[in-house]
Amino acid sequence: MIPKLDYYKERFHISSDSAIKPGLTAIQEALELVGHPEKNLPVIHLAGTNGKGSTLTMIERIAQNHDLKTASFMSPCMKDVHDQIKLNGEPITPDELAAIFSIMRDSDLDGKCTDFELLTVAAFLAFQRFQADIVLIECGMGGRYDSTNVVMPIVSVVPSIALEHTNFLGDTLASIAGHKAGIIKQGRPIITGGLPEDAMAVFMEEAKQCEAPLFVYGKDFSVEGEEKSETYIAPNFRINNLDRSMPGMHQRSNMALAITAFLQFAQYLHIQVHPEAIQNGISHAQLAGRFEKISSKLYIDGAHNPASARTLVDTVKEQFRGQKIHFIVGMLRDKDVKGVLRILEEVGTGFTFVDVDNERAMPAENLYNLSNSHVKEVSKKNIRHIIEEKNDEIVIITGSLYLLASWRDELLNG
Structure with missing residues (x-):
């Protein structure tokens, strides 16, 4: 689509x-x-x-x-x-x-x-x-x-x-x-x-x-x-x-x-x-959706496969050593979801799973069930409300470019 x-x-x-x-x-x-x-x-x-x-x-x-x-x-x-x-x-x-x-x-x-x-x-x-x-x-x-x-x-x-x-x-x-x-x-x-x-x-x-x-x-x-x-x-x-x-x-x-x-x-x-x-x-040179800084504690990155998730995690380790990292994740079901989650879990101190507006999307509840994180939730809230609740953490929205596309304008212009 x-x-x-x-x-x-x-x-x-x-x-x-x-x-x-x-x-x-x-x-x-x-x-x-x-x-x-x-x-x-x-x-x-x-x-x-x-x-x-x-x-x-x-x-x-x-x-x-x-x-x-x-x-x-x-x-x-x-x-x-x-x-x-x-x-x-x-x-x-x-x-x-x-x-x-x-x-x-x-x-x-x-x-x-x-x-x-x-x-x-x-x-x-x-x-x-x-x-x-x-x-x-x-x-x-x-x-x-x-x-x-x-x-x-x-x-x-x-x-x-x-x-x-x-x-x-x-x-x-x-x-x-x-x-x-x-x-x-x-x-x-x-x-x-x-x-x-x-x-x-x-x-x-x-x-x-x-x-x-x-x-x-x-x-x-x-x-x-x-x-x-x-x-x-x-x-x-x-x-x-x-x-x-x-x-x-x-x-x-x-x-x-x-x-x-x-x-x-x-x-x-x-x-x-x-x-x-x-x-x-x-x-x-700046590319939308590739470790893009929205604010001092908010980033978006389209890590949708294990290789790009590994790149994201390595960058997080370089940039935010010792800081709490909260991932907001939405993914498509035809991706290696387990592979991506296992890599993100290396640095993620918490996860919020959300639905993606796409016919190929994996339901947020399924992502929740596949996650091994001890701190995780499914949310149907507006993106700004989710972010506001994580005010002591670095928040990274990731998993699907379709997810980033649906929220990026609101985050940049809100």
Whole structure:
């Protein structure tokens, strides 16, 4: 379910399937009907389990500080369909999206796509019309058979690999890596984080088959120094005094990937690189819902799988040593709920479980029953009332981006 997508589908009489159907045939046929807007876009393509959004956001801010027009396609949405397609960092406007749906209606796309495929076509049309200098595209799921994998990227980036979507991608790291490595293209650079050994072997073989230069964090480029004053190091290139706005050690590698990707992109298109523009971009990059600070004692983070929960817990240990941590949790039932809860319970001194307004949601009572915490409750109260009752604790809302999306505006503007 993509909020507000149905409004445009109904307004322009375009039906699409809400099911997930990996494969490229339908998207290729749809793009043929609209004139292949994906061709010749200056793309950086991102796949992976966690870190895609943060890495993309840092690349975006670096590019904007080089006076480049940026466009991005991310998923899932934080608020509604508009924020999945961004032009110069701003959600696409209703008027612009309506114009694109008009094109798709006139191109006879009715009934030919899934929801995500339809939105992917809309994104490509938006980017073609906008004439972006750099297009940042995040895979929806997997990579090889994801509908975004019809582009010829200048650079591909994979920050991490962990078990996820096992019903579609397989239940081993090697199987999942096989899907993610599908975004590697002939002769185009692929940049990865420090992947597990089984996954890295898959990427090395795929890169070899595609004759694609492979750059690995910790091997071909790295970051040293203390947080707030880090140094990026690569052969023939070094940037000092990097002050990340995104906290947590996991963001160190994401930052390194973002800088490396931009350097490769700039080299390909003969763009002059300015170290101060990179420094400024890194210091101002913020991503909604990724350890986002709402107030001095309130944070939101979309930790929806064990790998992202581990990242959240590690960040909590870094930032809030010795403090009480209360988690407000809502999750979807098709996630590894037990795995996420066991990790959060390492630092959580208390839990409040809430319902998520989504057809795939797990009832709060079920979350309560799965929790091993000694301090836990189910609440139907307004979010502000829940938070006010925890005034001596750090409160972190987590578990589902849909939960964050439903409450974020109220928390920021209330």
